Amino acid sequence: MTAPTKIAEASALDTARALVSPLAATIAIGVIQRRPWAVALAARLDADRRGIRQLQRLRTRYGTGLLRLKVPFRRMTLVLSPDDVRTVLSDVVAFTPANAEKAAALSRFEPGGVLISPPDERPPRRAFNEDVLDTPRPVHHHADAMRSAIVSEGRDLVATGSLDWDRFATGWWRMVRRIVLGDSARDDFETTDLLARLRRDGNWGPFHPARPAGTAEFRRRIRAYVDRAEPGSLAALAAADPDQLPQWLFAFDAAGIATYRVLALLATHPAQARRARADSGELPFLRACVHESVRLWPTTPAILRDYVAPPVGAEPRVDHGLSDGELVLIYAPFFHRDGQRLPYAHRFTPDIWLDGRARESWSLVPFSAGPAECPGRNLVLFTASTMLATLGASHRFELRTRLGLDSRGRLPGSVNHVAMRFRVVAHSDQG
Template sequence: MTVPTDTDGTAALPVASRGENFRLTVGYFLPNYLRGIFRSRPRLARLVARLDPGRRGLRLMRVMRRRHGRGPVVVRGTSGPTLLVLDAEDARQVLAGPVEVYAVDTWEKVSGFATVQPEALIASHGRQRTARRAFNDAVLDAGRPVHRLAGHFLRIAGEEARALLGPRAEAGLSAGQVRDRVERMGRRCFLGEAAADDEEFSRLLGELLAEANWLGARRWRAGRTRRTRRKMMQRQARYLCDADPRSLTGLFRTAPRGPETAPEGQVAHWFMALGSVHATVVQTLALLASHPQHHERAAAEVAAADRGHGARTAAGFEAMPYLQACVQDAARLWPPVPSLLRRTTAETRWRTAVAPGGTNVLVPAAFHMRDGERIDYAHRFAPEKWLDGTAERDWAVSPFGRGEARCSGTELVLQLATGFVAEFLRGGELAVAGVRLHPRRPLPYSFDTSRLRIGYRPFRTPPERP
């Protein structure tokens, strides 16, 4: 397996050995596939977590970098020869490069989204992508620190989180219980209040995402999948026809669109992103519960923001930079998308070597963000690195993507996750069980939610004396 290089043949990209390819497949590609690319497979994810594939895969990548040097290594990927990017500078080259060259519509994404939403932005290229990106950016307020509907959305996030904080929270909340409320928050914010209790919509979407994990391999289920998608789109159409003005669908009429935009085809991907919100919320709560100093600082910041601007307000959110940094670092430690896939549409140069167009490129984001040989905060909870700009300046630290392919909803995901977590810090104590997190020990490479319990107990206020 080789990739052509410079025309004069003076430089060649290193190629992984059979043994390296086997170990990479078993220790990195296969575990990620088994866990579920588009939606978690709970039972398999639980089994995979016991093997700690994150540690094994990242250790192998460090060994490969020492052996082959800084340049990308040609490995056997799921859809052919793939450049495995092991150097931070090369990661920046890919993420900062134009999407016309480093295209996002890889075989895996196109195959998976053909089941769920074939018109989604992430499975588009060229003119289609330009039109759909403009629409997504406009509705999601991409690049703006606060969404125009942030006040309403933060109130919803607070309400859904507060609904969890009853007596059962003292015994411990499961990740599934948090997910149900995050999904309800998403339906209210994205489709409007009329969709708040439409659990059937979420169930149908979940069924499609579970099928997307198979990347189109189960062709005998194609008819059933089409019927499921048709039912989901019919339910979605109800909310688009009479759009709630305080929802994302209510912003459709003012967003730029053209014949290739497919506005209704973008919604499913937003709901898929709720998986990132859910994972980041759970991880942030677990980290704060196990790191008393961080918890104290974040809780004090929330209290000060509430006093100065009111609870669950856009201004209050902006006054919580430390809590936002906690959320961002939780996503760095256990990124929602551990690998960033691209395909090249033209020749690309890697120092003295050249790879032809049509080559797959894989940036292992989880590896770069936990690369202890490069960053000194790799295995600890370090929100301060987002506050002082260290993490933001490092393009290899990309929990939500970077550059032209950066998720349009990055800022909105941060707002919803921060608003949800903030509710747990208002007048209560956090505890965590089922995961091993310690402020003075390296944090684990994998985060298993199967046994996780987030405990919450309201502060006991002493009774007033007569």
């Protein structure tokens, strides 16, 4: 294993700068549940572009090693090189995904989730997630049932001549509830609204009071679906560890945002839209578009790890120079959109996911990487690409709002998907 290069200490001024951008913007948007007003403000300020530039400046000043910020209340270190991304993400013992802030937030609705599990409980929970989600397979073994939910909800979405975020999200969540909980959950808005409320609390980490009654009610509802075990649903596979299910529901939110943004990317890139229409089979091109959507605008912009010092008397391991419990932060947009290293940084380039370029380095981590890499990655690519193929089979989407491409075709660092609206034109009406 490669050790991180030495740790530099940021000055108080540079710490303040990094705290303002990118950290404050990332926290304001909501690490667990996005706040629409903050998403809009971030897009107006192009917050991620600023955050990326800030980290580029810090890298020029301090080098590519780890950079410790002078934060009084929390030891915090930034990762500034792909090699250190690999070191951090490859080792879930020294760098636990069960970071303190994440645990405080997620324990409100998934206290037993793998992502925040202690080291001894992680391996069986991870294996269970991989089993249920069919992690290595591009097409889930429940694909037939999933496809029928996706296609019927997708057809509803194009039934009127326009599409906005509210309408898309409503249809998307109907599809998600059918896939995760079963067809009978299609209109169970209450369960997902309750989850949204618990997620909003989670944005505040340890600073929002717990809502034990809400948490208990949410778990009771999940349990009822697991007991019902509707054939074709993920709930039917969850009986051995129902505590994993909330993450599957919760995380489909990000997949909806990524899918909706692909509609905007295709609407503004006609040549790629033609390739999308011609896609077939396992939909490799549309899958690449979804990958590209989360590269350009990562839905998990901050990947958090806490350093765990080796216990006294344990085998010595590489000395990372970090202290026990120190927060290690990978700000994904910096790596995904680093124009100083990646020629395609700000352009819609789905081909990098098809020709091997995306696999070349540890720079591109929209689904994280290593032993805690998103086990739902293939399921996301399947559902999102199938939805996009359904929508595109009969209709074309014209973006009625600005995406913010500049005169050289470069995409903005932040976008406001909530404000995006489309005119939906049937292919047969194009004359």
